[in-house]
Amino acid sequence: MSYPNVKLSKENHVAVITIDHQPANALNQTTLKSLGEALDDLASDDQVKAVVLTGEGRFFIAGADIKEFTELDEQKAVAVSEVGQQLFNRMETFSKPIIAAINGACLGGGLELAMACHIRYAAPEAKMGLPELNLGIMPGYGGTQRLPLLVGRGKATELILTSQLIDGEEAFKIGLVDALFPVEQVVEEAKKLANKISEKSAISVKLSLDAIHHGLLHGVEAGYKQEAKLFGQVFTTEDRKEGVAAFIEKRKPNFTNR
Known part of the structure:
Protein backbone atom coordinates (compact mmCIF):
# COMPACT_ATOMS: atom_id res chain seq x y z
CA MET A 1 0.00 0.00 0.00
CA GLU A 199 5.05 -14.50 18.50
CA LYS A 200 3.73 -13.20 21.83
CA SER A 201 0.11 -12.62 22.73
CA ALA A 202 -0.93 -9.33 21.17
CA ILE A 203 -3.02 -8.61 24.27
CA SER A 204 -0.03 -9.04 26.59
CA VAL A 205 2.09 -6.84 24.33
CA LYS A 206 -0.55 -4.10 24.25
CA LEU A 207 -1.08 -4.09 28.01
CA SER A 208 2.67 -4.12 28.69
CA LEU A 209 3.15 -1.09 26.42
CA ASP A 210 0.31 0.64 28.26
CA ALA A 211 1.89 -0.04 31.68
CA ILE A 212 5.34 1.17 30.57
CA HIS A 213 3.98 4.40 29.13
CA HIS A 214 1.68 5.05 32.08
CA GLY A 215 4.54 4.95 34.56
CA LEU A 216 6.75 7.20 32.46
CA LEU A 217 3.94 9.71 32.04
CA HIS A 218 2.47 9.71 35.55
CA GLY A 219 5.28 8.48 37.79
CA VAL A 220 6.24 5.16 39.29
CA GLU A 221 3.50 4.97 41.96
CA ALA A 222 0.79 5.49 39.35
CA GLY A 223 2.65 3.02 37.17
CA TYR A 224 2.47 0.34 39.87
CA LYS A 225 -1.29 0.79 40.17
CA GLN A 226 -1.77 0.62 36.41
CA GLU A 227 0.43 -2.46 36.20
CA ALA A 228 -1.64 -4.26 38.84
CA LYS A 229 -4.87 -3.29 37.09
CA LEU A 230 -3.62 -4.56 33.72
CA PHE A 231 -2.13 -7.68 35.33
CA GLY A 232 -5.63 -8.49 36.49
CA GLN A 233 -7.07 -7.87 33.03
CA VAL A 234 -4.65 -10.24 31.36
CA PHE A 235 -5.88 -13.04 33.62
CA THR A 236 -9.32 -12.78 31.99
CA THR A 237 -7.95 -13.73 28.56
CA GLU A 238 -7.85 -17.01 26.67
CA ASP A 239 -4.20 -16.32 25.86
CA ARG A 240 -3.32 -16.47 29.55
CA LYS A 241 -4.92 -19.92 29.80
CA GLU A 242 -3.12 -21.08 26.66
CA GLY A 243 0.25 -19.67 27.72
CA VAL A 244 0.15 -21.33 31.13
CA ALA A 245 -1.06 -24.64 29.67
CA ALA A 246 1.67 -24.59 27.03
CA PHE A 247 4.32 -23.98 29.69
CA ILE A 248 3.08 -26.89 31.82
CA GLU A 249 2.82 -29.14 28.78
CA LYS A 250 6.26 -28.03 27.50
CA ARG A 251 5.06 -26.89 24.09
CA LYS A 252 4.91 -23.69 22.10
CA PRO A 253 1.78 -21.65 22.86
CA ASN A 254 -0.81 -20.99 20.17
CA PHE A 255 -2.06 -17.52 21.04
CA THR A 256 -5.37 -16.39 19.53
CA ASN A 257 -5.27 -12.83 20.91
CA ARG A 258 -8.45 -13.27 22.90
Whole structure:
Protein backbone atom coordinates (compact mmCIF):
# COMPACT_ATOMS: atom_id res chain seq x y z
CA MET A 1 0.00 0.00 0.00
CA SER A 2 1.13 3.55 -0.63
CA TYR A 3 0.25 6.99 0.65
CA PRO A 4 1.78 10.30 -0.49
CA ASN A 5 5.45 10.14 0.64
CA VAL A 6 4.83 6.98 2.69
CA LYS A 7 4.99 3.31 1.70
CA LEU A 8 3.38 0.54 3.74
CA SER A 9 4.09 -3.17 3.31
CA LYS A 10 3.02 -6.17 5.35
CA GLU A 11 4.59 -9.60 5.69
CA ASN A 12 3.04 -12.16 8.00
CA HIS A 13 2.47 -10.26 11.26
CA VAL A 14 4.95 -7.42 10.67
CA ALA A 15 4.34 -4.12 8.86
CA VAL A 16 7.04 -1.84 7.47
CA ILE A 17 6.42 1.89 7.11
CA THR A 18 8.95 3.62 4.84
CA ILE A 19 9.13 7.40 4.64
CA ASP A 20 9.82 8.21 0.97
CA HIS A 21 9.94 11.95 0.38
CA GLN A 22 13.02 12.57 -1.70
CA PRO A 23 15.65 13.81 -1.60
CA ALA A 24 15.96 13.69 2.21
CA ASN A 25 12.61 12.33 3.47
CA ALA A 26 11.68 15.65 5.05
CA LEU A 27 8.56 15.65 7.23
CA ASN A 28 6.21 18.05 5.54
CA GLN A 29 2.54 18.22 6.44
CA THR A 30 1.59 15.82 3.65
CA THR A 31 4.02 13.22 4.98
CA LEU A 32 2.73 13.59 8.53
CA LYS A 33 -0.85 13.16 7.30
CA SER A 34 0.12 10.05 5.34
CA LEU A 35 1.90 8.60 8.35
CA GLY A 36 -1.26 9.08 10.40
CA GLU A 37 -3.31 7.31 7.73
CA ALA A 38 -0.86 4.40 7.66
CA LEU A 39 -1.23 4.09 11.44
CA ASP A 40 -5.02 4.05 10.99
CA ASP A 41 -4.62 1.09 8.66
CA LEU A 42 -2.37 -0.79 11.07
CA ALA A 43 -4.50 -0.09 14.12
CA SER A 44 -7.47 -1.84 12.51
CA ASP A 45 -5.47 -4.78 11.09
CA ASP A 46 -5.53 -7.59 13.65
CA GLN A 47 -2.98 -9.57 11.63
CA VAL A 48 -0.26 -6.96 12.21
CA LYS A 49 1.40 -7.31 15.60
CA ALA A 50 4.55 -5.16 15.24
CA VAL A 51 5.75 -2.29 13.07
CA VAL A 52 9.13 -1.27 11.65
CA LEU A 53 9.58 2.38 10.59
CA THR A 54 12.47 3.47 8.35
CA GLY A 55 13.44 5.87 5.58
CA GLU A 56 13.98 5.29 1.89
CA GLY A 57 17.52 5.55 0.53
CA ARG A 58 20.42 6.95 2.56
CA PHE A 59 18.28 9.07 4.88
CA PHE A 60 16.04 8.10 7.77
CA ILE A 61 14.39 11.49 8.06
CA ALA A 62 16.54 14.60 7.67
CA GLY A 63 14.06 16.79 9.54
CA ALA A 64 10.97 18.88 8.97
CA ASP A 65 10.40 20.63 5.65
CA ILE A 66 11.96 24.01 6.45
CA LYS A 67 10.42 25.63 3.36
CA GLU A 68 7.00 25.28 5.00
CA PHE A 69 8.25 27.27 8.00
CA THR A 70 8.62 30.44 5.91
CA GLU A 71 4.83 30.73 5.82
CA LEU A 72 4.26 30.42 9.58
CA ASP A 73 3.27 33.13 12.01
CA GLU A 74 2.90 32.54 15.75
CA GLN A 75 -0.60 31.08 15.57
CA LYS A 76 0.18 28.81 12.62
CA ALA A 77 3.42 27.63 14.25
CA VAL A 78 1.51 26.55 17.37
CA ALA A 79 -0.93 24.61 15.18
CA VAL A 80 1.89 22.88 13.27
CA SER A 81 3.62 21.94 16.52
CA GLU A 82 0.41 20.50 17.94
CA VAL A 83 -0.20 18.40 14.82
CA GLY A 84 3.26 16.86 15.09
CA GLN A 85 2.97 16.34 18.84
CA GLN A 86 -0.41 14.64 18.53
CA LEU A 87 0.85 12.26 15.84
CA PHE A 88 4.00 11.36 17.76
CA ASN A 89 2.01 10.93 20.98
CA ARG A 90 -0.18 8.53 19.07
CA MET A 91 2.90 6.59 17.98
CA GLU A 92 4.21 6.50 21.54
CA THR A 93 0.89 5.10 22.79
CA PHE A 94 0.25 2.86 19.79
CA SER A 95 -1.11 -0.56 20.74
CA LYS A 96 1.55 -2.34 18.67
CA PRO A 97 5.30 -1.81 19.15
CA ILE A 98 6.97 0.51 16.63
CA ILE A 99 10.67 -0.11 16.01
CA ALA A 100 12.67 2.64 14.33
CA ALA A 101 15.33 1.38 11.92
CA ILE A 102 17.59 4.43 11.63
CA ASN A 103 19.48 3.87 8.40
CA GLY A 104 20.87 7.38 7.87
CA ALA A 105 20.54 11.02 8.86
CA CYS A 106 17.97 11.39 11.65
CA LEU A 107 17.67 15.08 12.42
CA GLY A 108 15.20 17.51 13.92
CA GLY A 109 11.67 16.24 13.39
CA GLY A 110 13.16 12.94 12.25
CA LEU A 111 14.80 12.37 15.61
CA GLU A 112 11.63 13.51 17.37
CA LEU A 113 9.75 10.86 15.40
CA ALA A 114 12.35 8.20 16.21
CA MET A 115 12.13 9.05 19.92
CA ALA A 116 8.35 8.47 19.75
CA CYS A 117 8.99 4.89 18.62
CA HIS A 118 9.15 2.22 21.31
CA ILE A 119 12.58 0.86 20.29
CA ARG A 120 15.37 2.32 18.14
CA TYR A 121 17.96 0.39 16.09
CA ALA A 122 20.57 2.41 14.21
CA ALA A 123 23.55 2.21 11.91
CA PRO A 124 26.84 3.33 13.57
CA GLU A 125 27.36 6.10 10.99
CA ALA A 126 23.84 7.51 11.21
CA LYS A 127 23.92 11.18 12.23
CA MET A 128 21.41 12.28 14.86
CA GLY A 129 20.56 15.53 16.57
CA LEU A 130 18.17 18.41 17.11
CA PRO A 131 19.74 21.28 15.13
CA GLU A 132 16.72 23.61 15.31
CA LEU A 133 18.53 26.31 17.28
CA ASN A 134 20.88 26.79 14.32
CA LEU A 135 17.82 28.17 12.49
CA GLY A 136 16.73 30.42 15.33
CA ILE A 137 13.85 28.11 16.24
CA MET A 138 13.49 25.17 18.66
CA PRO A 139 12.23 21.58 18.67
CA GLY A 140 8.44 21.54 18.34
CA TYR A 141 7.37 17.91 17.95
CA GLY A 142 8.12 16.77 21.49
CA GLY A 143 11.92 16.76 21.39
CA THR A 144 12.36 18.89 24.51
CA GLN A 145 10.31 16.35 26.48
CA ARG A 146 11.40 12.95 25.12
CA LEU A 147 15.14 13.52 24.84
CA PRO A 148 15.61 14.17 28.60
CA LEU A 149 13.67 11.00 29.39
CA LEU A 150 16.03 8.98 27.20
CA VAL A 151 19.44 10.49 27.93
CA GLY A 152 18.99 12.60 31.08
CA ARG A 153 18.33 16.30 31.57
CA GLY A 154 21.92 17.52 31.37
CA LYS A 155 22.89 15.67 28.20
CA ALA A 156 19.60 16.51 26.52
CA THR A 157 20.02 20.20 27.36
CA GLU A 158 23.55 20.15 25.96
CA LEU A 159 22.49 18.49 22.72
CA ILE A 160 19.52 20.82 22.20
CA LEU A 161 21.27 24.09 23.07
CA THR A 162 24.43 23.36 21.04
CA SER A 163 22.64 21.71 18.08
CA GLN A 164 25.35 19.04 18.30
CA LEU A 165 25.10 16.10 15.92
CA ILE A 166 26.21 12.68 17.11
CA ASP A 167 26.69 9.37 15.33
CA GLY A 168 25.07 6.06 16.12
CA GLU A 169 27.99 4.96 18.29
CA GLU A 170 27.59 7.96 20.59
CA ALA A 171 23.80 7.66 20.52
CA PHE A 172 24.11 4.08 21.72
CA LYS A 173 26.49 5.08 24.51
CA ILE A 174 24.09 7.66 25.91
CA GLY A 175 20.97 5.49 25.55
CA LEU A 176 19.36 7.30 22.64
CA VAL A 177 19.33 4.11 20.56
CA ASP A 178 19.05 0.54 21.77
CA ALA A 179 21.27 -1.41 19.36
CA LEU A 180 23.69 -0.86 16.47
CA PHE A 181 23.90 -2.80 13.21
CA PRO A 182 25.63 -2.24 9.85
CA VAL A 183 23.57 0.08 7.70
CA GLU A 184 22.70 -2.67 5.24
CA GLN A 185 21.37 -4.85 8.09
CA VAL A 186 19.56 -2.41 10.36
CA VAL A 187 16.12 -2.79 8.74
CA GLU A 188 16.37 -6.59 8.64
CA GLU A 189 17.44 -6.68 12.29
CA ALA A 190 14.46 -4.52 13.20
CA LYS A 191 12.23 -6.95 11.29
CA LYS A 192 13.75 -9.87 13.21
CA LEU A 193 12.88 -8.15 16.48
CA ALA A 194 9.37 -7.38 15.23
CA ASN A 195 8.86 -11.02 14.25
CA LYS A 196 10.05 -12.19 17.66
CA ILE A 197 7.59 -9.87 19.39
CA SER A 198 4.80 -10.99 17.05
CA GLU A 199 5.05 -14.50 18.50
CA LYS A 200 3.73 -13.20 21.83
CA SER A 201 0.11 -12.62 22.73
CA ALA A 202 -0.93 -9.33 21.17
CA ILE A 203 -3.02 -8.61 24.27
CA SER A 204 -0.03 -9.04 26.59
CA VAL A 205 2.09 -6.84 24.33
CA LYS A 206 -0.55 -4.10 24.25
CA LEU A 207 -1.08 -4.09 28.01
CA SER A 208 2.67 -4.12 28.69
CA LEU A 209 3.15 -1.09 26.42
CA ASP A 210 0.31 0.64 28.26
CA ALA A 211 1.89 -0.04 31.68
CA ILE A 212 5.34 1.17 30.57
CA HIS A 213 3.98 4.40 29.13
CA HIS A 214 1.68 5.05 32.08
CA GLY A 215 4.54 4.95 34.56
CA LEU A 216 6.75 7.20 32.46
CA LEU A 217 3.94 9.71 32.04
CA HIS A 218 2.47 9.71 35.55
CA GLY A 219 5.28 8.48 37.79
CA VAL A 220 6.24 5.16 39.29
CA GLU A 221 3.50 4.97 41.96
CA ALA A 222 0.79 5.49 39.35
CA GLY A 223 2.65 3.02 37.17
CA TYR A 224 2.47 0.34 39.87
CA LYS A 225 -1.29 0.79 40.17
CA GLN A 226 -1.77 0.62 36.41
CA GLU A 227 0.43 -2.46 36.20
CA ALA A 228 -1.64 -4.26 38.84
CA LYS A 229 -4.87 -3.29 37.09
CA LEU A 230 -3.62 -4.56 33.72
CA PHE A 231 -2.13 -7.68 35.33
CA GLY A 232 -5.63 -8.49 36.49
CA GLN A 233 -7.07 -7.87 33.03
CA VAL A 234 -4.65 -10.24 31.36
CA PHE A 235 -5.88 -13.04 33.62
CA THR A 236 -9.32 -12.78 31.99
CA THR A 237 -7.95 -13.73 28.56
CA GLU A 238 -7.85 -17.01 26.67
CA ASP A 239 -4.20 -16.32 25.86
CA ARG A 240 -3.32 -16.47 29.55
CA LYS A 241 -4.92 -19.92 29.80
CA GLU A 242 -3.12 -21.08 26.66
CA GLY A 243 0.25 -19.67 27.72
CA VAL A 244 0.15 -21.33 31.13
CA ALA A 245 -1.06 -24.64 29.67
CA ALA A 246 1.67 -24.59 27.03
CA PHE A 247 4.32 -23.98 29.69
CA ILE A 248 3.08 -26.89 31.82
CA GLU A 249 2.82 -29.14 28.78
CA LYS A 250 6.26 -28.03 27.50
CA ARG A 251 5.06 -26.89 24.09
CA LYS A 252 4.91 -23.69 22.10
CA PRO A 253 1.78 -21.65 22.86
CA ASN A 254 -0.81 -20.99 20.17
CA PHE A 255 -2.06 -17.52 21.04
CA THR A 256 -5.37 -16.39 19.53
CA ASN A 257 -5.27 -12.83 20.91
CA ARG A 258 -8.45 -13.27 22.90
